[in-house]
Amino acid sequence: MVARKSVLARTISTPIILTLILLAVAGLSLWVNNGIFTRTIVEVFIRVMVVVGLYTFIGNSGVVSFGHIGFMCMGAYATAWFTIPPAMKKYSLRGLPEIISHNQLSFSLSITLATLFAGIFAYLFGKILVRLSGITGSIATFAMLAMINTVYSNWETVTGATSSIVGIPRKTDLWTGFAGAELAVIVAYLYAISRSGLALRSARDEAIAAAASGVDIARERLKAFVVSGMILGAAGALYAHFLGVLTPDAFYLGLTFISLSMLVVGGMNSLSGAVVGVVVLSAIIELLRTLEKGIAIGNQTWALPHGTQEIAIGGVMIVILIFRPSGLTRNQELSWSGWPFSERSSRQKSSIKDGVSEGASA
Amino acid sequence: MTEIIQIIIDALSLGSLYALGALGIALIFGVMRLVNFAHGDTIAFCVFALLWPSIDAAAVVFAGHLPTVLLIPLILLIGAGLSVLSEIIVFRRFRKANPATMMIASFALGFVIRYFLLMLYSSRPKSINLWESLGESIGFLGARVPLLQIVTVAITLGILGLLTLFLKRSRYGLEMRAAAENFTMARMLGVRANRVIMLAFALSGMLAATTGLILVTQTGTVDIQMGASVMLIAFIATVIGGLGSLTGAVTAGYLIGAASVLMQVVLPLDARPFRDAFVYGAVIVTLIWRPNGLFVARSAKQRV
Structure with a gap:
């Protein structure tokens, strides 16, 4: 028997294909060369970061x-604290410690610190939450979201409460967005093929067997929780520099719904699913958004009522869950060998390239 | 002394609201292991049924003008109808799916309902006065308490009593309890699965309608988001109470109500806006201490 190739060699095609997809998206934006469209594409890149970050924990x-x-909320506000000009934040965010309110950091340093900030809190929350599994675990994360939202919507002097804070330099452009998305994909990929990632997926599929084989489920979960928390923190920071304005409610149920639906539609247990989900749903959302604004047919403007977008996404999500619960990618990774959309024939191949692609049985 | 009575009444009325919400979620979870995220939006839907669809800023009251004897059954019927409809259209297809998939599906359904309301009524909150006389305060054991609080507590206790009777004494109740205990076994013994599940959805929808009516009388505003916060607490109550346990859900609802009111009194003034954050924190701590909740349902015990 031939010596088995390393996990890296067997799965490397996945991040390469995903990079090509991201490059194609960026290329599309250059081709269209329209300011509004470019902003849409930057938003898509940020969503890629968010959903890939979600995959890192949920999928594994x-x-x-x-x-x-x-x-994401934490990362966004952290970078706002670091980069709003001191002259502004002295008045709008009086409660900040002096070292923050008197200084202004550079874009890259601020993003790094915001990522770390989110990472620290992910560690603290994760320490507690990773012990809970299944539905209880999900509801506890919901409690966490509500807790963070309550704090950020009420801490007047530090977060500006429910009024929006302004003055964040708008520095996220097409290529920073692309770099963020690319970095998120690479980090998620490296985590997924790491020892911890493999152990965690084994625990996902067979908790009892994994625990009996010496996998410390809580510890591996915590690692994934922190990695994904940091990716989301970075995504939040880039989003803040994209919008220039922040309110806590931008980071609540609505965004949770959209990003989760992207992950579900793509395929929860695969990295490719995360990226594919974002691209496909973003296209649908964009289309509906245009229709909601109204298009001129002859001399009449015809528009869909507001809310159609969300209703359609919810509908798509339910239909996918009913007919294809493993998502568009069937929880397989995109790779050179074996087309992911092919029928069961890829089953056997996928058991060989077990790196990031064994979610099909989940 | 009057202050203490005031606090107790506050805690009981807030707890009643949470208990009703939690019960609506626990009933469905019991029969089909579904954590119904759409419950909050069902609550909002029932409240919006009081109004005529319009995107104007002013509320166009429609059903809200009906006499109370007609209004309450109508809203209850709407709640039950929507709930049963979501079972037939959506959840029926998920009978064999795992709980996480169903949970996400209900999350999606909730959004569909919410944005359907947005489409018909716009996202602006509207004000409506329902049963204004309930806003008056009355003397109760020396304290001045809004009549609504007393009514809320009384109605909840009444519902709990009726529901207990229904579950313990009627054939349908027996079937429901059997299904909650062991669904497969109950089916084999002649319990009709779809009928029991639809019954659970109907009851849950009526509970949502009741919660909605109490909420709208309390706040006087109608908002597409109005169900969300109650639903969140209700979820947490069902988890703390032990998923699948109805007694647990109700008890935990009252406990969370009491904890919120107590924290409002005890916390220093600066920390009061963060009351809910403390409540959620306490919830997470409770789950660490008892991951299966305070009252573990017999069917929910896990081996690992």
């Missing part, structure tokens, strides 16, 4: 988390 551990958008 099998525990559905409703709380991760909270870390």
Whole structure:
């Protein structure tokens, strides 16, 4: 028998294909060359970060988390604290410690610190939450989200409470967005093929067997929780620099719903599913958004009523869950060998390239 | 002394609201292991049924003008109808799915309902006065208490009593309890699965309608988000009470109500806006201490 290739060699095609997809999206934006469209694409890249971050925890551990958008909120506000000009934040955010309110950090340093900030809180929350599994775990993450939202919507002097804070430099452009998304994909991929990632997926599929084989489920979950919390923190920071304005309610149930639905539609247990889900649903959302604004047919403007977008997404999500619960990618990774959309024939191949692609049985 | 009575009444009325919400979720969880995220939006839907669809800022009251004897049954019927409809259209297809999939599906359904309301009524909160006389305060054991609080507590206790009777004494109740205990076994012994599940959904929808009516009388506003916060607490109550246990859900609802009111009194003034954060924190701590909740249902015990 030939010596088995390393996990990296067997699965490397996945991140390469995903990078190509992201490059194609960026290329589309350059081709269209329209300011509004470019902003849409940057938003898509940020969503890729968010959903890939969600996948890192949800996909590997099998525990559905409703709380991760909270870390995005933390990352976004952290970078706002660091980068709003001191002259502004002295008045709008009086409660900040002096070292923060008197200084202004550079874009890259601020993003790094915001990511770490989210990471620290992910560690603290994770320490407690990873012990809970299944539905109880999901509801506890929901409690976490509500907790973070309550704090950020009430801490007048530090977060500006429910009024929006302004003055964040709008620095996220197409290529920073692309770099963020690409980095998120690479980190998620490296985590998924790491020892911890493999152990966690084994625990997801067979908790008892994994525990009996010496997998410390809580510890591995915590690692995934922190990694995904940091990705979301970074995504939040980039989002803050994209919008320039922040309110806590931007990071609550609505965003949780959209990003979870992207993950579900793509396929919860695969990294490719996360990226595919974002691309497909973003396209649908964009289309509906245009229709909601109204299009001119002849001399009449015809528009869909507001809310159609969300109703359609909810509908798509339910239909996918009914007819294809493993998502568009069937929880397989995109790779050179074996087309992911092919029928069961890829089953056997997928058992060989076990790196990031064994979610099909979940 | 009057202050203590005031606090107790506050705790009981808030707890009643949470208990009703939790019960609506626990009933469905019991028969089909579904954590119904759409419950909050069912609550909002029932309240919006009082109004005529319009995107104007002013509320166009429609059903809200009906006499109380007609209004309450109508809203209850709407709640039950919507709930049963979501069972038939959506949840029936998930009989064999795992609980996480069903949970996400209900999350999606909730959003569909919410944005359907947005489409018909716009996202602006509207004000409506329902049963204004309930806003008056009355003397109760020396304290001045809004009549509504007393009514809320009384109605909840009444519902709990009726529901207990129904579950313990009637054939349908027996079937429901059997299904909650062991669904497969109950089916084999002649319990009709779909009928029991639809009954649970109907009851849950009526509970949602009741919760909605109490909420709207309390706040005087109608908002598409109005069910969300009650639903969140109700979920947490069902988990703390032990998923699948109806007694647990109700008890935990009252406990969370009491904890919120107590924290409002005890917390220093600066920390009061963060009351809910403390409540959620306490909830997470409780789950660490007892991951299966305070009252573990016999059917919910896990081996690992």
